[in-house]
Amino acid sequence: MPSPFYIHLTASDGAARSGEMTTANGVVHTPAFMPVGTQASVKGVHPDDVRASGAEILLGNTYHLMLRPSAERIAALGGLHAFMRWPYPILTDSGGFQVMSLSPLRKITEEGVTFRSHIDGAMVELTPERAMQVQMLLGSDIAMQLDECVRLPADRTEVERAMKLSLRWAERCKRAFEGAAAGRALFGIVQGGDDHALRAESARGLVDIGFPGYAIGGLAVGEPQNVMLDIVGETAAALPAEGPRYLMGVGTPDDLLAAIARGVDMFDCVLPTRNGRHGLAFTRFGPINIKNARHADDHEPLDAESSCPAARDFSRAYLHHLFRAGEALGGTLLSIVNLFYYQDLMAGARAAIAAGRFAAYAGAIREQWVAKADLHAGDD
């Protein structure tokens, strides 16, 4: 019988906290990083390698999956976990963000959003109720409410309108999600752009409705990092301590550490895999652009001490060659290297929080990256 969803906080260090989130498909240790499996695949990486990296939870994209192969088809095939052979926790977004960024034509009304599919041009309607139905068909452990995400900078009136619409949609989502299977959770999403008052109003509104966890949405959409972190810190503080806090679509290792310091528990981002496919490796020594000519004769691995076999077992010269020669194996190996890096970063954060030395840990990580940037400025 699936366990009910809950988070158990195990340690805290300042605003940073670590915990264990129990879902219908297993436990997730927080702070947690979720690799992105947009189209039911973490791009180029076998699910066994995703798991080996230490990932305990994946993110799936409702927008992509509802269009292809369709939520009904995935449900008939036993749900997203079975379909993509990932029997561990899965969080799905609501589709709202991708409707804004990918659909060539969309119309937002009180009822929901109507958009043209970027795949076959068909008109598709996504309401709060349909977003819940799709995510229940997929079998998500954690579903996200439908929201409207505004690109920054934007007029305050526009940000406020979208935030209030998202609050009304949050209520409808909660009602529609009542039929979900045991142990499944629905998270509300705080909106309000870079406006502190609107963010506070959004957080209060969601807490009044009541969710087992909350996301901070609509950030990393063009604003400077300090603006983002200010909003993250205030918003996290306004959310209940007993629920997980999820910062959507963020970010760099530095973003993650800074957000953890402000009380965030969960992250997702395409950075490790997208950068891996483009030849950028995340390592203990900072970022390494493997396509750079100076790696052509380097017999050293990316990191002989890494927990990642791909970082230990292949020379930089070989990885460099794979990218120069256009061999797909290069992108796969660097994606794996980066997934391990992100998971190790989170494991280190959890251990540091438990030991009460999170600030020192974050500082040491940042120093590695900065030292490297100094050594090879304008090079990597």
Next chain:
Amino acid sequence: MPSPFYIHLTASDGAARSGEMTTANGVVHTPAFMPVGTQASVKGVHPDDVRASGAEILLGNTYHLMLRPSAERIAALGGLHAFMRWPYPILTDSGGFQVMSLSPLRKITEEGVTFRSHIDGAMVELTPERAMQVQMLLGSDIAMQLDECVRLPADRTEVERAMKLSLRWAERCKRAFEGAAAGRALFGIVQGGDDHALRAESARGLVDIGFPGYAIGGLAVGEPQNVMLDIVGETAAALPAEGPRYLMGVGTPDDLLAAIARGVDMFDCVLPTRNGRHGLAFTRFGPINIKNARHADDHEPLDAESSCPAARDFSRAYLHHLFRAGEALGGTLLSIVNLFYYQDLMAGARAAIAAGRFAAYAGAIREQWVAKADLHAGDD
């Protein structure tokens, strides 16, 4: 200390034979299929997965590797085995075939071939002596002589000229290869197009020079299968029983079984990986075009009884989705499925030869494929 190269024949069944070929980097059981690692990578497949498929020997392409990253660079990095993390036997071709098929400009003289690199346009010279030097730098367990391969159909005069040039190059290659490390072998290549007399003359000439193994080159270049098999049968019979016989660049499962029946021991071909990347799976039930719409809702795996995890663990619907969605994991998984299929086909052939029932084995495999073709004619 590396063992000297030799082949020990363990069983025969008609003209078909099985054996153990001992190389400096390990034993290869024959009949053997060599996956192709053109640019020091079996496209899209991790070397651990290539090994897991049962492959005991890979083919590397001298033409590609000498141009990028260069033989000298690979030698400085410890040789091709270390470079691509394949510590098992490697055979390299001589580069001649790719000069003909890939280089936009080439000039053949008695001395060798001069061609324009398809990568950076530089003029490159490949002589028999340079072809040996490159393969020794790569550290090949089995090197191939430089030859000139003529596209069929061609004038008899042209085929004869190229065959005789290849014989003279074979002598120069043998001399140049005398400095190779212990246990390394050089194979001669029989040419002569589809002309039986020229093939016989080529085989005699090579045997007079004397090589530890012989390849049959210049086939599968446009001629019908029966023409190819007639040449293969006659040529194999004209070669010494105690040396391995390698049919270059061939082919389909049916080609392999027919050539084994005629006394061939070794094969290489891009078919399993190239077809895998394009959505065609080789299975016990025949070829399956996974992109076909009828797989969209099929929760069955490609083959629940397969020795290949990728064939067992993912549904046809999921593999179909990966191809429809353009996800690279699909090509990787089907490449692995096909590599396992080819290796299992060879393992089955070896067992059947040992049991004296090779003809029945080959017949049963052909029947599976034909039955499937009947069921879904024009579909897969």
